[in-house]
Amino acid sequence: MALIVQKYGGTSVADLERIEEVAKKIIRRKDEGNNLVVVLSAMAGETDSLINLAKKAAPDPDKREYDALISIGEQKTVTLMSIVLKRMGYRAKSLLGFQVKIVTDKDYTQARILRIDTEVIKREIERGVIVVVAGFQGIDEENNITTLGRGGSDTSAVALAAALGADFCEIYTDVDGVYTTDPNICSKAKRIKRISYDEMLEMARAGAKVLQPRSVEMAKKYGVPVYVKSSFTEGNGTLVTKEDEDMEKEVVSGVTYDRDQAKITVVRVPDKPGIAAKIFTPLSEHNIVVDMIIQNASIDGYTDLTFTVSRKDINQARQIVERVVREINAEGVVVDEDVAKVSIIGVGMVSHSGVAAKMFSALAQEGINIMMISTSEIKISCVIKAKYTELAVSVLHSAFGLDKP
Numbered sequence: 001m002a003l004i005v006q007k008y009g010g011t012s013v014a015d016l017e018r019i020e021e022v023a024k025k026i027i028r029r030k031d032e033g034n035n036l037v038v039v040l041s042a043m044a045g046e047t048d049s050l051i052n053l054a055k056k057a058a059p060d061p062d063k064r065e066y067d068a069l070i071s072i073g074e075q076k077t078v079t080l081m082s083i084v085l086k087r088m089g090y091r092a093k094s095l096l097g098f099q100v101k102i103v104t105d106k107d108y109t110q111a112r113i114l115r116i117d118t119e120v121i122k123r124e125i126e127r128g129v130i131v132v133v134a135g136f137q138g139i140d141e142e143n144n145i146t147t148l149g150r151g152g153s154d155t156s157a158v159a160l161a162a163a164l165g166a167d168f169c170e171i172y173t174d175v176d177g178v179y180t181t182d183p184n185i186c187s188k189a190k191r192i193k194r195i196s197y198d199e200m201l202e203m204a205r206a207g208a209k210v211l212q213p214r215s216v217e218m219a220k221k222y223g224v225p226v227y228v229k230s231s232f233t234e235g236n237g238t239l240v241t242k243e244d245e246d247m248e249k250e251v252v253s254g255v256t257y258d259r260d261q262a263k264i265t266v267v268r269v270p271d272k273p274g275i276a277a278k279i280f281t282p283l284s285e286h287n288i289v290v291d292m293i294i295q296n297a298s299i300d301g302y303t304d305l306t307f308t309v310s311r312k313d314i315n316q317a318r319q320i321v322e323r324v325v326r327e328i329n330a331e332g333v334v335v336d337e338d339v340a341k342v343s344i345i346g347v348g349m350v351s352h353s354g355v356a357a358k359m360f361s362a363l364a365q366e367g368i369n370i371m372m373i374s375t376s377e378i379k380i381s382c383v384i385k386a387k388y389t390e391l392a393v394s395v396l397h398s399a400f401g402l403d404k405p
Helices: 016-031 046-057 063-070 072-087 119-126 152-164 197-205 213-222 245-249 275-285 311-328 347-351 355-365 386-399
Strands: 003-008 035-040 092-095 102-104 113-116 130-134 137-139 145-147 168-173 194-196 226-230 238-241 254-270 290-295 302-309 332-345 372-376 379-385
Touching: 003 016, 003 152, 016 035, 016 072, 035 072, 035 119, 035 152, 046 063, 046 072, 063 072, 063 145, 072 092, 072 130, 092 119, 102 152, 113 152, 119 130, 119 152, 130 152, 137 152, 152 168, 152 213, 194 197, 197 213, 197 238, 197 254, 197 332, 213 226, 254 275, 254 311, 254 386, 275 290, 275 302, 275 311, 290 372, 302 311, 311 332, 332 386, 355 379, 355 386, 379 386
Parallel strands: 003 035, 003 168, 035 130, 092 130, 102 137, 168 226, 194 238
Antiparallel strands: 102 113, 137 145, 226 238, 254 302, 254 332, 290 302, 332 379, 372 379
């Protein structure tokens, strides 16, 4: 008998009909003799509706009240699921974040889990109950409701799997696994059977939307095997697990893209100690995540500093940087929102040379100019003009042999 944590996303529980179909999947697992904890997202579009409602009530709503409001959607799905399971003859119980005691820090809208009290869930499992838990939400030390950020239900599921010592975690979504690239823009994309935690983490950070990066970090930290599957079809999906020797045979495992990029260049920055800190510290204080950073060579004591942020943060970032520019006597700020990031990822890069050259050559042959480059041991990312995104993805997918059967 295995203990399995399952998570179903918003499209999987989009309406009562979908909830009933998911209930049948849950029951099949239960009938195999498994113990089940099921984590649910809100119905597709529900959280966005609540966010819009909050912003109609106030342009900048209080974050505590905002989190209390946008967490309501998950309460709806877990109670409906429990009602349906009971109607089908199975013992089920819904639990919200505060009832489980998923304790987080106080960082509203993007809280991090500190600990999980497993006593309540374990007691219900021992009674043979299917436990249905609201994803995305928790409570802080003062019992205020918090939320875990976009995709937070993935993190809820993996955290519960780790805390409970589950055999594995299944993440059900609207795709049947992790693909070599987005099949919506590259018809030759293939499903990957097994992928390492590190590769999945880099893919998630580089724009792949299958799993939230924080959930992958947690899975790696606690060694939780994660299966990514479709709730609409049957199949084995993709296993996200520890790296093995077979994985290293593939130089590149996947190609990702991210259109949620904006580029900021600070022109003629005085090239002296402490200047970079003056630029990036206020951005950090406003919770603006900086992705790629490039500094040009110094000429006559001045340099240009370029970095990327999410498009949603660009207006606030511009205002902050413009204030800093006046303080440090830089020449000005140039913003470009017409950019995208394409990346290649693979653990095999560590032991293979010439990967970057191959990537740059493939893009050059199609006349795609590279504006910025960043690398890690298993990832190379390039910022390019947004209009070339789909072409770049297809070209790189082919160049590294991912098109092959």
